[in-house]
Amino acid sequence: MPKIIFTNFSFRYKNLQAPTLKNINLEINKGEKILIAGRSGSGKSTLMHCLNGLIPFSHDGDIEGDLLIDEMRPFKENVFEVSKKVGTILQDQDSQFIGLSVAEDVAFVLENNKVPFKQMEKDVLSCLDVVDMKEFIDHSPYELSGGQKQRVSLAGILSSSAEILIFDEPLANLDPASGKNVVSLIDDLLNKTDKTILIVEHRIEDILEKNIDKIVIIEKGEVIAFDTPKKILGKNILKKAGLREPLYIEAMIHSNLDVKELGNLNDINKLVTDNVRNKLVKWFNAPVSVNQNKSKYSDKLLSVDKLSFSYDKDEQVLDSVSFDLFKGEIVSLLGSNGSGKSTLGIVK
Secondary structure: OOOEEEEEEEEEEOOOOOOOEEEEEEEEOOOOEEEEEOOOOOOHHHHHHHHHOHHHHOOOEEEEEEEEEOOEOHHHOOHHHHHOOEEEEOOOHHHOOOOOOHHHHHHHHHHHOOOOHHHHHHHHHHHHHHOOOHHHOOOOHHHOOHHHHHHHHHHHHHOOOOOEEEEEOOOOOOOHHHHHHHHHHHHHHHHHOOOEEEEEOOOHHHHOOOOOOEEEEEEOOEEEEEEOHHHHHOOOHHHHOOOOOOHHHHHHHHOOOOHHHOOOOOOHHHHOOHHHHHHHHHHHHOOOOOOOOOOOOOOEEEEEEEEEEOOOOOOOOEEEEEEEEEOOOOOOOOOOOOOOHHHHHHOO
8 A cells, every 4th residue: 555645635725715736646655755846836835734734733724635644644633643654854954953952953852752861862873873963963953054954854853753754845055065965865864764755856956866766746736747757857847847857958958869769867877878978069069159248347345355253263164255246246155055155144
């Protein structure tokens, strides 16, 4: 029997006339890793809230049809019972932290389950070891970078008995390198356990770097596609749903390659044949017309000279940063998670 079953399921928020979810029919098996994608406002978050119990307990409305997790109907149980089966890693980790330290936060579920102290210590260390965060056990979770917060949130969920894990846009606040680490971490978790994993994410290409069993595409509250990555990517469904295709597929299209004839589109390693490589190199090396008109900016708005900053006087977050900003410029602030971008933005 499937782990999750939606049968003609619809949901309408109390203050809305039209339903946000319409006639959802899905079957998800135990141990599967599912990517759920759709443009903003498509109903992805509402679908997740139906699974983790926030609907109807935090968001009231009308439910039609049926939803089963094993043999439990989450909309008829209390949130505590649902949380035993479904754990959620939120996009905004700060709103999920409870403890003053990493150790306290990971131990929260164990404390509520009355786990003996010595066993609790072992379990906390074990969970932090899985996400490679043992060295931060005494840190405040609010002082960590985005990627580190993501790992601590995952450790907290691992300390529970939840068999279904929902990742709500896990890559949204992460740089590419940290994003790859999180995707690998989720994949390792699947390989080490038999948990069922649902990932809500816009960065489809990054998620597809590791094995995904199926993709759910939601548009205007309805499931318009539910199939393997290979079949989804070969049908031009993503563009029709307002989603960006993986960059390597766009590059192949620009190179006049017929992607429908290339086979396993979700595995880039199998796509790079000599023919594909030659066409990509030819397209990449083709001359491009570039506008050489460089405007000169002279009206200086901000000048930063050797700016340094530390939160605790022990570790420098900013170290002798200097730059000028001029009126009319468009400037990108780049750096990995924890490099000091956000700190630079708030230091006065």
